[in-house]
Amino acid sequence: MNNILVAVSALITLSIVSASCSRKVTRIDPSEQIDLSGRWNNTDSRLVAEEMTQTILRDKWVSNHQESNNGAKPVVIVGMVTNKSHEHIDAETFIKDVEQSFIQSGKVRLVQGGKKREELRAEKADQQTNASASSMKKFGLEQGADYILQGSINSIVDSQKRKKVVYYQVNLELTNIQSNEVVWIGDKKIAKYVTN
Amino acid sequence: MKRHLLLFFFITAFTGAFAQTGLAPDQNPNYNASRDKYMRLADSITSLQGTTYQDTYRAIDYLEDKREAREQRRQFRRELRMERARNAGYYYYEDYHTPYNYNYYPYRSYRYYRYNRGWYGGYYYNNTLPLAATLATLGTIGWLWCR
Structure with a gap:
């Protein structure tokens, strides 16, 4: 009886180990929507990035700035x-996607x-003693930013037994550093219904 | 004396006018107080630029709570097994087979009894439980490793 128990335990152990080690990995398209747990995933990030990049460059804050600053x-x-x-x-x-859209559009400069930035300044400091005089970069010539992009991510969870609704709201705001005036607010709302 | 006073007046007026030129139109003349404050804080604040500050909260989630409770139970049982394995023999003997505790045996819960099925009537006839527990633990570790 005891030997049988030991043998069965060993067999189960071996089968678990061997079955779990048969891993399979496949490459998928990053734009493909695969929801496994219902938590925040790459699809949500992509949706936010798409929404933000589309709206931030279309908005009139860019033209308003150019009008008031000689182009x-x-x-x-x-x-x-x-x-x-x-x-x-x-x-x-998703912030990187927004930054990328700034540079690719050519309408907005990014600093x-x-x-x-700390690393850049440290490199500049290193150049003061190690680089040749002609290639050494000077302090105090950085481009000052006109606007700062800040954001927040909020969520609401409503769950009952095995059902759950998760709501995410991602907000990005662009504020004029000189005047503190908010010139653009973008938002993306994502709601998910998860059943287990 | 009159000349000196006149000179003093001109110097004061000139200095004041010069100081005023440092202000932009409509700029608050007390801006220095704020500037001095944030000049000290700037390094620590700007170092967080481009990062995500995690200020998360714990949502009320039935399944998540259930999963955590299950994990805690598993952890507790694992520790209990380890503790029992460490104190094998001594622990059970003291618990069940001293004259003081023997009569409590029928009132133990099923779960508690189940752990001690290897012990019966004061006679240790079987030591398969620790072996099975060890194998199961090894299996679980292997499974987690390979996952």
């Missing part, structure tokens, strides 16, 4: 995004901020 293109810096939802969400996945 100069607005300069934007990306600020902080606050995730106030119930899930860990990194905004960089680096945060840690990357």
Whole structure:
């Protein structure tokens, strides 16, 4: 009896290990919608990116800026995004798309901020003692931003037993750094109905 | 004396006018207070630019709560098994087969009894449970490893 129990346990263990090790990985199209858990995923990020990139460049804030600044293109810096939802969400996945659209459109200029700017300044500092005089970059000649892009992610969860409705709202705001005037607000609302 | 006073007046007026030229039209003359404050804070604030500040909350979610409770139960049982395996023999003997505890045996819950099925009537006849538990643990570790 005991030997049978041991043999069965060993067999089950081996079968679990062997079955779980038969992993299969396939490449998929990043634009393909695959929802597994109902949580925030790449499709949501993509939808937000599409919405934001479409609306931010079409809005009149670009032309308004050019009119009041002798045709100069607005300069934007990306600020902080606050995730106030119930899930860990990194905004960089869609913010980068927005930044990319700025550069590709040629209508908006983008300056680096945060840690990357620190790195740039550190590199500049390094050049002061290591680079040749002709190639050394000077301090105090950075392009100042006219606008800062900030954002927030909020969510509402309504669940009952095995059913759940999750609502996400992503907001991006563009604010004039000089006057604090908000010149553009973009939002993307995503609602999901999840049943288990 | 009159000349000195006149000179002082001109100097004061000139200095004041010069200071005023540093202000943009309609600029608050007390802007220095704010500037000095944020000059000190700028480095720490701007270092977060381009990042996502995680200020998440815990949503009321029936299934998620259930899953966490299940995980906690599993963790507890795992620790209990490990503890029992560490104290094998001594623990059970003290619990069931001393004269003081023996009479409590029929009132144990099924689950509690089930863990101790290897022990019966004060006679240890079987040690397959720790072995099976070890195999199951190894299997689980293997499964998690390969997942």
